[in-house]
Amino acid sequence: MTTQSRTFGDWIFLLLLVLIWGSSFTAIKFAIEFFTPFWIAAIRLTIAAILMILFAIWRRVPLPKGKKQWLACAIMGGLGTAMPFMLINYASQFVSSSIAGLMMATVPIQVMLLSLIFLPAEKATPIRLLGLFCGFLGVAGVILGNGSEEATAAAFSLLPFALLVIATTGYASNGMISRNVLEMPAMTKSLGVLFFAAITATICALIFEPLPQAVPWSGWSTVIYLAILPTWATTIILYRLLDNTTAAFVAQSNYLIPAASIVFGAVLFGERLTVLQFVGFGLILFGVAVSEGVIRRRRKKKRQYPPPPSG
Template sequence: MPGPMTPRLWGLLLLLALVWGGSFFFMAVALRGFPPFTIVLARVALAAAALALACQALGLALPRGREAWMACGGMALLNNAIPFTLIVVGQQYIPSGLAAVVNAATPVFAVLCAHWLTSDEKLTTNRLAGALTGLLGVAVLAGPAAFTAGHGAELLGIALCLVACLSYGLSGVWSRRVRRARLAPLTAATGQCTVAALMMLPLVLLFDRPWALPAPPGEAVAALLALGLLATALAYALFYAILAGAGATNAMLVTLLVPVTALLLGALVLEEELAPRHLAGMAVIGLGLLAIDGRLLPARLRAK
């Protein structure tokens, strides 16, 4: 059974927040030399190769059978291909830090999807309060200014990232199939990244035509390598280690830390600036996540 957060697990959580927060930074830099579909393909293909080597080193078999590959295929679509593409396209319109702030709403969509699509994960009092607070944070994030002239591009970027959050939420429901297929975490991650790469390849060949692209700058290539190997392959390994050691509730704390690291990298390296409403929206979303976690409400309410 998962236990409490030890100093080792806190260290892994902080490292995970750094590499996942860095993914938004890496995508922003990669966009300087590659189109979105190519970035996503390279990200999942590099991760699949690294994870396959890890499975081989640990003696883990790759997914086998129709049920296992169907489970991986759904996760590839909902947890990799769709959200990765939407986020990187969204970052063409909004700063990397803002994309990470929007992404913090993922657990809100996860509890809503679980309520609507499952029979045993209905909204409790604290989850309902957290979901409503999180949605309020999203509204603050967009703000009335996003609907005025000159802010349409920002609104589009936010909307794309919010749909990515919804896709992540749906993947949480689909992940039940991974558990039913009895796949080891790294095996499942390898399978889904492999299928995601196969999904993205036709899009890259059809729309990006990589053979016709100009030579990318070195910084974009380095960012692409870091995105696949650090922010995807290594991140999966860290996340599953935290999940096994401390459970899903504690692992979810990373969603509060990712925007912080992304904002710092965006501000310090990319010289990005965020409006006060963006920071206020992040704070309200954070309160929503803590309410979903149950630690802000009295014990008698958490039991409902």
């Protein structure tokens, strides 16, 4: 799909994804005090799957058809949704929410590399590569401007970063698989993905972690929030955007998510924002604008000369 076909609604949905997903890292950091990592994923995905099933019954959403669609939903749900949720939750025990958000900036790069193999129609143009580079520099500036002891210590811990990279690879692969099953409606994808993600996360939680016990209402309310907005609602928005735009367009949200997560941290926990972080915000916005063609180099118009006299 070309850049000119972006609608105002596409940008609004992209903004919603950024704000909701940006808040999820702060919510996960809070929920991890009451639940183990896999159970956070299992509970939020199960609630979201139930909501999606009820929504599907109300709207008469069709089920996936054929082995290809069922297999795509199983892979996107198990490897592209449940696995990233569990790994991000586990890594959040050791890193700040801003660092977890930072790793989302690797998704556009992975999407770009994967699209060269699986989506030949979405080529990596030089201007898009420039936008990706500027966006990644902006994210680095945002996180380096944090300057906290926690962020510095986390930079030397390899395991959380490795888990976050694997998680983002799952997200990137979801975009590739979704674009290859365009014949399946977005709501059907959402239903199938949440169904298989809930099953996968619940099985893993039952096998590897004990059942939650004596959780206060504040812990439950956080997980319920994660289930309703960052899981159920954003899954519907995500596959709607993937159907109507491109995987690369949706991946741009991952440059804005770290900025949103730090803003939420500043508002909710009083984290101090530095000048370097504001510079990073500017680079992030510039990178997205360049890669999506919002900022373009104007071509010089050729001067028109009158035709030479004839005869």
